[in-house]
Amino acid sequence: xxxxxxxxxxxxxxxxxxxxxxxxxxxxxxxxxxxxxxxxxxxxxxxxxxxxxxxxxxxxxxxxxxxxxxxxxxxxxxxxxxxxxxxxxxxxxxxxxxxxxxxxxxxxxxxxxx
Amino acid sequence: xxxxxxxxxxxxxxxxxxxxxxxxxxxxxxxxxxxxxxxxxxxxxxxxxxxxxxxxxxxxxxxxxxxxxxxxxxxxxxxxxxxxxxxxxxxxxxxxxxxxxxxxxxxxxxxx
Numbered sequence: 015x016x017x018x019x020x021x022x023x024x025x026x027x028x029x030x031x032x033x034x035x036x037x038x039x040x041x042x043x044x045x046x047x048x049x050x051x052x053x054x055x056x057x058x059x060x061x062x063x064x065x066x067x068x069x070x071x072x073x074x075x076x077x078x079x080x081x082x083x084x085x086x087x088x089x090x091x092x093x094x095x096x097x098x099x100x101x102x103x104x105x106x107x108x109x110x111x112x113x114x115x116x117x118x119x120x121x122x123x124x125x126x127x128x
Numbered sequence: 129x130x131x132x133x134x135x136x137x138x139x140x141x142x143x144x145x146x147x148x149x150x151x152x153x154x155x156x157x158x159x160x161x162x163x164x165x166x167x168x169x170x171x172x173x174x175x176x177x178x179x180x181x182x183x184x185x186x187x188x189x190x191x192x193x194x195x196x197x198x199x200x201x202x203x204x205x206x207x208x209x210x211x212x213x214x215x216x217x218x219x220x221x222x223x224x225x226x227x228x229x230x231x232x233x234x235x236x237x238x239x240x
Contacts, residue, residue, distance in 0.1 A: 018171075045226050056215055056230035057172065070225040104171050108226055113179070115219065116162055117228060119171035 018120035020105050026126045035123050037088040037105030046088040049104040095127045130155045134216050134231035141238050149201040149234045157221025161199050164215040206238045
């Protein structure tokens with residue numbers, strides 16, 4: 015099973031709302047990633063978790079707060095977002111050890127901030 | 129600085145008209161080069177990983193090749209369902225936590 019699932023598929027929120035994006039994988043991967051993608055642009059890395067610990071934060075504003083409750087789950091908590099944060103948010107996972115470290119992406123959450 | 133450049137930005141083909149997409153890269157020690165396909169509004173779909181110069185991989189109408197400076201994605205006799213954006217990404221040898229460096233993508237349109 016090479017599936018990464020994400021919920022919700024679509025999210026509309028106001029600038030004062032608090033919401034969360036969820037990601038799940040059951041491939042036994044120990045690295046999980048959050049990306050942000052704007053239209054006609056490649057995915058832009060936000061956070062990396064390795065063995066459930068935050069290993070990379072690409073200088074993301076604090077209104078985005080990641081959480082990795084266990085090796086299968088990854089959350090992204092959103093608070094006080096700006097309209098320019100509207101984008102497709104992608105979760106991905108991969109192995110850490112060994113030669114096969116390709117990242118598998120979920121379908122994404124389309125976020126609109128009003 | 130690690131960098132990936134894809135060309136062309138957009139490619140329009142007639143059904144059955146074979147062509148190639150290019151991915152040029154500069155990276156400090158290549159750990160892997162990855163090709164993805166992305167349909168509008170969806171997540172990237174993994175296609176291939178290439179690890180060393182001379183390596184080739186095939187899947188249906190797609191064939192990926194790798195040299196020390198670039199990779200090609202050859203599309204043989206494409207069909208309209210091959211229309212998508214094709215992304216190339218590299219991972220540096222020092223891993224950097226699994227970070228991928230993406231090119232800007234090639235938007236492929238195949239007309240019947």
